[in-house]
Amino acid sequence: MRQILYVSRSAVPERDTDIDGIVERSRHNNALEGITGLLWSDGRRFLQVFEGPEDSVAATFERIVEDTRHEAIRVLHDVTIEQREFGGWTMARRTRWDKADAFDEKIRRALSRTSPEVRDAFLDLIAVETAA
Numbered sequence: 001m002r003q004i005l006y007v008s009r010s011a012v013p014e015r016d017t018d019i020d021g022i023v024e025r026s027r028h029n030n031a032l033e034g035i036t037g038l039l040w041s042d043g044r045r046f047l048q049v050f051e052g053p054e055d056s057v058a059a060t061f062e063r064i065v066e067d068t069r070h071e072a073i074r075v076l077h078d079v080t081i082e083q084r085e086f087g088g089w090t091m092a093r094r095t096r097w098d099k100a101d102a103f104d105e106k107i108r109r110a111l112s113r114t115s116p117e118v119r120d121a122f123l124d125l126i127a128v129e130t131a132a
Contacts, residue, residue, distance in 0.1 A: 003051035003081045004061055005118055007125075010044050011071040022069075035060055036086040038110055040122060046070065047125050049118050051084055077117050085114040
C-alpha cells in the first residue's frame with residue numbers, strides 16, 4: 001500500500017470553496033477506490049493524507065493535481081506502508097460553531113495511531129491556526 005501526505009492552497013476565494021461538495025465526492029470516490037485518510041481544511045489551505053492500493057493512490061493523486069481548485073501542491077511524503085493508519089475516511093474542518101479545544105482534540109484522536117510525519121504535519125498546522 002502507498003500513502004501520500006500533501007499540502008495545497010485553494011485557488012478559489014474562501015467563500016467559494018465548496019468543502020462539503022469536495023468531501024461528498026471524495027467519500028464516494030475513495031470508497032470505490034479503497035482509499036482512506038484524513039483531510040483538513042480551513043477553506044484556504046488543505047492538508048491531506050490518503051492511503052490505499054498503489055494504483056488507487058496514484059489515480060487519486062493525479063485527480064488532485066489536475067483539480068484547478070488547488071494550487072501550490074507540495075508533497076510532504078510519499079511512502080509505502082504495510083498497514084493502514086486510517087481505518088475510515090475522515091474530514092476535519094473547523095466551523096465557526098466548533099470550539100477550538102474540542103476540535104483540536106478530535107484531530108489528535110484521529111491521529112493517535114499515525115506515523116510521526118503525518119501526526120506532526122497536522123499538529124503543526126493546528127498550532128499555526130490556533131496561534132493566528
